[in-house]
Each structure stands twice: as C-alpha cells, then as structure tokens.
Amino acid sequence: MPDLSPLDKAKFAAAKRAASFVEDGMRVGLGTGSTAAWLVKCLGEMVREEGLRITGVPTSARTAELARQVGVRVVSLDEAKWLDMTIDGADEVDGDLNLIKGGGGALLQEKIVATASDQMIVIADVSKQVETLGSFPLPVEVIPFGWQTTKVLVEEALIGMDVLGRDAGLRMDGDAPYVTDEGNHILDLHLNRIGNARQLSLVLNQIPGVVENGLFLDICDILVIGHGDGRVQVRDINEGSVEEGRLDFLETNNLFDDILD
Known part of the structure; x- marks a missing residue:
C-alpha cells in the first residue's frame, strides 16, 4: 500500500x-x-x-x-x-x-x-456523516433549455421549504456551464440545513426543467x-x-x- x-x-x-x-x-x-x-x-x-x-x-x-x-x-x-x-x-x-x-x-x-x-x-x-442533511450543496440536474427560468422557479419554491439558505448557483466547468453525461446542467443549492428532505425532493422534481435532484431517500x-x-x-x-x-x-x-x- x-x-x-x-x-x-x-x-x-x-x-x-x-x-x-x-x-x-x-x-x-x-x-x-x-x-x-x-x-x-x-x-x-x-x-x-x-x-x-x-x-x-x-x-x-x-x-x-x-x-x-x-x-x-x-x-x-x-x-x-x-x-x-x-x-x-x-x-x-x-x-x-x-x-x-x-x-x-x-x-x-x-x-x-x-x-x-x-x-x-x-x-x-x-x-x-451528518446529523442533518444540507451543509453540502444539493445538486439539481436541469435541462439546458430555459435553465435560468428553472433556477428562478427553484429559488421561489425554496421560500416555502424548511431550509436555512436559498441560494442557487449554476455549476461551472471553467468559463462554461458544467455538462453532465446526459447533456444537462446542474444547479447547486446552498441550503445549509434541510429540515424536511422528503418534501423538498417532491417539490423540486415537480418543477418544469428539473430532471432529478441529489436527495437519495x-x-x-x-x-x-x-x-x-x-x-x-x-x-x-x-x-x-x-x-x-x-x-x-x-x-x-x-x-x-x-x-x-
């Protein structure tokens, strides 16, 4: 070794x-x-x-x-x-x-x-290992078409969620947006603490443009x-x-x- x-x-x-x-x-x-x-x-x-x-x-x-x-x-x-x-x-x-x-x-x-x-x-x-999820930014995979609109919808949805932060940022790869193997982009949500992960996951996946989120429940x-x-x-x-x-x-x-x- x-x-x-x-x-x-x-x-x-x-x-x-x-x-x-x-x-x-x-x-x-x-x-x-x-x-x-x-x-x-x-x-x-x-x-x-x-x-x-x-x-x-x-x-x-x-x-x-x-x-x-x-x-x-x-x-x-x-x-x-x-x-x-x-x-x-x-x-x-x-x-x-x-x-x-x-x-x-x-x-x-x-x-x-x-x-x-x-x-x-x-x-x-x-x-x-953590007591409560959320210190690590939550990734949300979104399609490139209209991603800025999707970002706004995500941030609006976070207003009603049990989270401490609501900042969403587009993941970058140098000067260009990061692209997943499926050709999508990723929004990283800086939430600090997620009080109700199940509710958050359901709400995020109902937003048009969101493909999937990084909560594995x-x-x-x-x-x-x-x-x-x-x-x-x-x-x-x-x-x-x-x-x-x-x-x-x-x-x-x-x-x-x-x-x-």
Whole structure:
C-alpha cells in the first residue's frame, strides 16, 4: 500500500470492505467519485487475482473507463436490466441513511442505477456523516433549455421549504456551464440545513426543467464507513445491525498507486 493520507486510507478501507459483499456472477452498479473509484480498483484486483466474474454497470463515462482499465466487464443498464447491488459513495449521509449525492455530477445515472438494484451499499469516510442533511450543496440536474427560468422557479419554491439558505448557483466547468453525461446542467443549492428532505425532493422534481435532484431517500440499505486508522463500521438499516472491523494496511505494490490524485 502506498503512503496514503488518512482520508485516502478511510476511503480505501470502506471500499475494500464493501467489495467483500460482491459475489461471483453478480451484476453490480459502479458508482462515481473518489471513494467509488477505490471500489472499482478493488473489484479489478479481485477479478485479476481471484478470478471473480462480475458484470459492472457504471454510473458515468469516467467510471466505465476505469472499470475497463482494471478488467471489470462493463455493460449498460439496458443490457443488465436489473442489478444485484450498487456500491457508490455519498457527499452526506444522515442517521437514517438518507443521502446527498451529485458532487461528482453523476446524480441522475447514479439514482437510476441505484433504484434498479436489489441493494444499495454506500461507502464513505467518516467525515460524510451528518446529523442533518444540507451543509453540502444539493445538486439539481436541469435541462439546458430555459435553465435560468428553472433556477428562478427553484429559488421561489425554496421560500416555502424548511431550509436555512436559498441560494442557487449554476455549476461551472471553467468559463462554461458544467455538462453532465446526459447533456444537462446542474444547479447547486446552498441550503445549509434541510429540515424536511422528503418534501423538498417532491417539490423540486415537480418543477418544469428539473430532471432529478441529489436527495437519495430510502435507497441506501448498507452504509460502510471507513476511518483513517483502518477501522470500518458496517451499518445495515434493514437488519438493524452494526458491525465493527479493521483493515490492516500492508506495504505492498498493488493496483492502487495510480488512483491517488
């Protein structure tokens, strides 16, 4: 294992533990983001060294590219039709395993893939746990046509919501608007605190021009939290169980060297 920061160790520990849930022959949704990238690398190592046979359904073009690089067979969701599980990261997760996702810009495909799965496992470092969602800006994917009008409608809708902030900003990629894999834009809502996530999600998705929002409610089944010292906590909301463990970091050369960025 290369010389990792505590944060990278936490992400790797969560990803490594989550990879142990994957069994031969499974169809697995592959998330997007830095923690999910560790997971893809772990699965690639299992494919190469243990002969694991799985089919991966990526949630973004960059995840698909990484999966192919490490030897994971990739197909589309239409080809797979239904998945055994999806493993993905999160920007925030509360005590009920509700999430904010979309910091990496892939929330639409991530939500479609997650809901087409028998089980969703979320991997995260301990810093992503919060009492109440909302400190992380809530991403809302909108179509480019009339996005400024959509932004105004979103801001007006927020007036009646239980939130502390109401600023909405268009996500940029340099000097141009950020464009998702589906060709859409993203509004980041700086809400600070979301008092009623369920109500907010319903209201946002009724606004013309809004494609989907980054609130993932009642979707996550298992949360795997990694710590910088290698400790891992696995919480299963359906079983009502919490499991503690530890991953030993070994000084070995492996697939993970090139993922550090």
